[in-house]
Amino acid sequence: MPTDRPQPVFVLVRPQMGENIGAAARAMWNFGIDRMRIVAPRDGWPNPKAVAMASGAGRLLDEARVFETTAEAVEDCTYVYATTGRHRGLTKPVASPEQAMGDTAERIGSGGRVAVLFGPERAGLENDDIARANAILSVPVNPDFPSLNLAQCALLTAYEWRRATETITAHTVEMAGSDWATGQEMEKLAEHYEDRLDTAGFFFPPTKADTMKLNLRNLWSRMPLTRADVQMLHGVMRQMVRWKERGE
Structure with missing residues (x-):
């Protein structure tokens, strides 16, 4: 069973390669997110290549919910972010991962259910997917090379979620069994x-x-x-x- 910690749902929309699904699961679990939904995976489900790539995060794949459409995957959510770096001609609020996950933490803290959509590897989310989102999450990447694969985008988003919800020690020193000199x-x-x-x-x-x-x-x-x-x-x-x- 998924953990009982409040958190967003990561929705992988039409993912193409099992390896990328497994890598996304690892990235999610690295930062404590274990709610995955998958929309129309190209190679079907379950996928042994996803399990092999997930390594210690295979539990997320066992508990992942599979849907036929994006609409079905987010129908129980009160707010949805779509990850995309391209301008799609749709009027939407655009947030950085840091701002989006801070907002997500506030919404979930108030009883909301938030989903984050991640598009297929080759072309990303389609306009029909993005139209169902309330806002866009955009990673500030190099404009000359803006492409992020699925696992990279999931990792960045999950990391910002962790930063928004956990006390992070910005700097520490490993004392190796000693104490500071007096x-x-x-x-x-x-x-x-x-x-x-x-x-x-x-x-x-x-x-x-x-x-x-x-x-x-x-x-x-x-x-x-x-x-x-x-x-x-x-x-x-x-x-x-x-x-x-x-x-x-």
Whole structure:
């Protein structure tokens, strides 16, 4: 059974290749969408090539609903987006995937049922399909090469749905089992290097020593070091000192 999470329905209109249906299923499930409807698939249904391409998302194909016409596929929906990049001579609101999925989230949150139509690979949706939609979803692609295959378009739309409905962490750091170094640990590291470099005569001439030490402190403060990093840098300096002493 499909999950009980509120979400849009992805309607594949007259898809031509089973592989593309399977790839679209994978793209949908990557971002948590599992409601697929298929209108008049060219090679019939079920399609073993779709199952092979879907890989771990085969459940979506098992639960996909098949319809003869686009009208039947969206008859229970309160709002429909049609994905197309071409001007069809029809007056329709046109939204980016980001805006369309934000709007979809609001409509579904208010109890609506939203469908997104995806056209066949070769020519896309026909005017008769688009006329049944309330608005157009248009991906801002390169105008010199605007063609997107079925799975690509499903992936972009599903990704924007995920962004509109989930808390996305924009940036994080994998700490690999360590913690950030504390101010005290950074201070000890700075003192260690300053002391050893002073002994080695690095801060020369004496008139520039204070500025050089200040710059070195500033360098440490700009470096986001972990405790493991600090321990390693202490070890580097200790080994260099031992190597110097052995050579004397």
